[in-house]
Amino acid sequence: MNFDLSDEQRLLQDSVGRLMSDCYTFDQRRSYQEDNAGYSEAMWARYAELGLLALPFAEEHGGFGGGAVDITIVMEAFGKALILEPYFATVVLAGSVLRYGASEEQKVEIIPAIADGSMKLAFAYAEAQSRFDLFDVGTKATKDADGWTLNGAKGLVLHGDAADKIVVTARTAGDTRDMDGIGLFLVDAEAPGLTRRGYATQDGLRAAEITLQNVPVRSGHVIGDPEGSFPIISRVADEAVAALCAEAVGCFIKMQTFTLDYLKTREQFGRKIGSFQVLQHRAVDMLVDLEQSRSMAMYAAMMAGESDATERERAVSAAKVQIGRSAKAIGHQSIQLHGGIGMTMEYSIGHYFKRVAMIDTLFGDADHHLRRLAALGGLVDRQ
Template sequence: MNFQLSEEQSLLRDSVERTFARIYGFEARGRILGSAEGWSREVWVQMAELGLLGLPFAVDDGGFEGGPVETMIVMEAIGRALVVEPFLPCIVLAGTVLRAAAPALRAELVPQVASGALTLAFAHGEPQARWDRADVATSARRVPGGYRLRGRKSLVIAGGIASRLIVSARLDGARTDPAGLALFLLDPAAAGVTRAPFRTQDGRVAADVLLDDVFVADDHLLCAPGGAYALIATASDAAVAALCAEAVGAMDAALALTVDYLKTRTQFGVAIGTFQALQHRAADMFVALEQARSMALLATMALEEDDARERAAALSAAKVQIGRSGRFIGQQAVQLHGGIGMTMEYKVGHLFKRLTMIDKEFGDAEHHLARLADALAA
């Protein structure tokens, strides 16, 4: 199989990497994380001008009709530069749901998202659900002209800064029943919506969202029962593949920093990279990185798989390897750097933090290993 990028994809990769190298140095990232908002609207606009925010949307809706490979390219660059702007939650996750919305709603929202004027967040996870996609206790009841939503959503990435929330709620069925779910678009400033923003361990902005009898009009129903769970699964799968690509970028950066440190740090009058034991550990890091890279490619290709079960199995296999490789490379990078690897003033520790969080998002390695075993046994 040919894994070579096309000319257009290579140009996209080079353009994104050059842009992040220019505007997103480690010190600039630190200033962004230290700001009150925790992300940069200026960087977000520059990403829009580069065409990244409209990348996955159809041309007819105001986008550029990029596919999974284009998303992989962008996410790998985001991982390498440790970009904290909400490309994953807004463009990949919520954007996948928005692409399935009614044409009128897409025509209204997609140009605003692509320009950077409108940010989205996907409010689906709940405190009791852990990683069960069907476990939704938030309720929706039919009322004249729309619906009333009541419930709580937890750990909504970018939930504290989003202009609109895409919310899952249950119209009927038991709490873990895949049927009976629906997806709604709501304004976080609407009556009854309370957001409690906080920072995650890697510095990203998230929020818990409380819905207290929130009214949503009929024309803001994104997906009715019957198709909502499949759309949630599709969006989650797209996010998992994107996370795998981001992790590869972060691992690649961690390995590059470590090898450079081994070449420049001296002890007993020579560079420590000349010590064979340390060379072996760097080689093991490289092997782990290439294993992760190959599985990230598998995850990207799996998004084109029509069979949902086959797609889920491939993505779980990728997530297992990404989790294991990320942990190994992060641990080795920190240890080989010594004390400096533990400081907030050096990038490698931040890379390890992000890799640890990626392992936990949408299910850790152990969760996906069990999911993969169930899929293969079925």
Template sequence: MDFDLTEEQRLLKDSIDGLLTDSYDFESRKKYMKEKGGWSKAVWGKLAEQGLLGLPFAEADGGFGGGGVETMIVMEALGKALVLEPYLATVVIGGGFLRHAGSDAQKAAHVPGIVDGSKTLAFAQLEKNSRYDLFDVATTAKKKGDGWVIDGEKFVVLNGENADTLIVTARTKGNRRDTTGIGVFLVPANAKGVTKKSYPTQDGLHAADITLTGVEVGADAAIGNPDDSLALIERVVDEARVALCAEAVGLMDESLKTTVEYIKTRKQFGVAIGSFQSLQHRASDMFVAAEQARSMSMFATMAGDFEDAKERSNAIAAAKVQIGKSLKFVGQQAIQLHGGIGMTMEAKIGHYFKRLTMIENTFGDTDYHQRRVADAGGLV
């Protein structure tokens, strides 16, 4: 099997690497964190200009027809640069719902705005005590005429502060933990009855807790079947997990590079600490862990195209397990090899570790996915 990138994919990699090298150093990131919503509208515009926001959408919808490999390339680059902008929330997750189940009218209303950078989305899914169970939904959507009335609370909604449109999971029938009776709805962020409480997360991103009280939306707000959309939700979240795996690989790459550079210059007892064999062994182990993660990220990217939902889900869960183990090891070793400075806000290595830690806990931590793989009888 050929794992080499095509000429077009190499050009894509060079393009985004060049863009982020020019506009996303660590000091610039600190400035972007202070903007409304915690990210830079100017950088978002540059991503749009290069066509990166339209990458996964079909050409018929105004996109560029990219696939999983292209998304992997972009997410790795975003991880290396510690990018704050809501590519995951808007393009991967929001775009995923529109690509897989959006009507022609919904795509026409939202995709062009995503592609040109004028519109961002947020996925409002997590609820109190729901943990990682996507089917645990207490928020309700009740019929009113041809439309719906949505009531409920959603927590830790990434990009919830800035999003123009919310993608909300809500129960149309059944009990809280039933696997049927779940719908997905497009809700304008400024709709009457929507209130937000915004805050920064540990990794420098921004999220919001959102309350929906008697929010009325039309019949055209439902994406797909409003009574049976769990399979759609699981597919899009699986794609988000694959994207997170790729981002983690980028973060680990840069963490290893930064750490090796540091131990080559940091001196103790009159010599660079990188000359100590025990620290060389640690750096070697970090490299191995990062390469294991890279292999599983590539595997997850391929698995994203599996037609069998169970096979796809099991493969991606296994990838998330290895990514979780690798990122924990690489992140912890990077901090330890930096010593005390690694714990300060001024050193970027600590920010890499924070983002890695948040990825490990997003859409299921390592223990959760390990149980999923075990329950499925293993990867093979």
């Protein structure tokens, strides 16, 4: 498996890295967070100008035909900067639903608007009882003469309060925990009967609780098979996990860099604390965790496009296990080695720790994915 980047990918890496270095310092991030939207609309426009919003979509729909590795490059850079904008929600989550499930007419209507930055999307999949089980869907979709009617509630809809349209999972047949009988519906955020309660998450981003009461959806806004969309949902989740792993690696890089810098400058007992061997060992442990995570994130990116669902799931679950464990290990070390300043809101290290803790939880924590990996027979098929 070749992990080398192409010339185009190196150019993408350099351009995104420069943008983040120039426009997304920690102080600039705090100013963006104070905007009404909770992020910078100006930066969203810059992403559109650079083609980042169009990156994974097909060229015939106004995109650049990028793959999971290209998204990984962007997400790692975004992780280093702790971006606030709804890139993951719009391009990675809802965008992947469109790429794998939408009709040609739907793609032509929506994807160009995503690419130019004029439309933001969210993916409403989680419910109070579902925890990490994507197939646990209680929201109901009832067929009627004009299309469908949705009733139910969704939680932790990432950037759901800023979305123009929301992709909603709803049950059209079967029991709450059946894998069959699940549909995907594209709902206008201002549709009658849809209410949103936005709030800030622990990592500084935005999310929303969404209630659906007799929300009408036209037949033309059903994505894919209304009774057989779970394979699409599962594939979207796997690609989302690969993207989150890359974002976490970007966070880990910054956490390790900041901690090393602090060890080299902070003095205690008349000496730089980095000269104490026990702290050097802890810094080395951070580097080992970082490199293990980097390798697994690269592996997940390479396997995210795998058509064999079992092999894809093995790879992304193995990566998520490593990312979750490293998030705790690197997070604890970075906070402890910084001492009291690591706990303050004014210093960045705690914000990185909050973000990687959220990444560990999204789409299943390390324990969940370890059980999933075991059920799949482990990372390597022994048969």
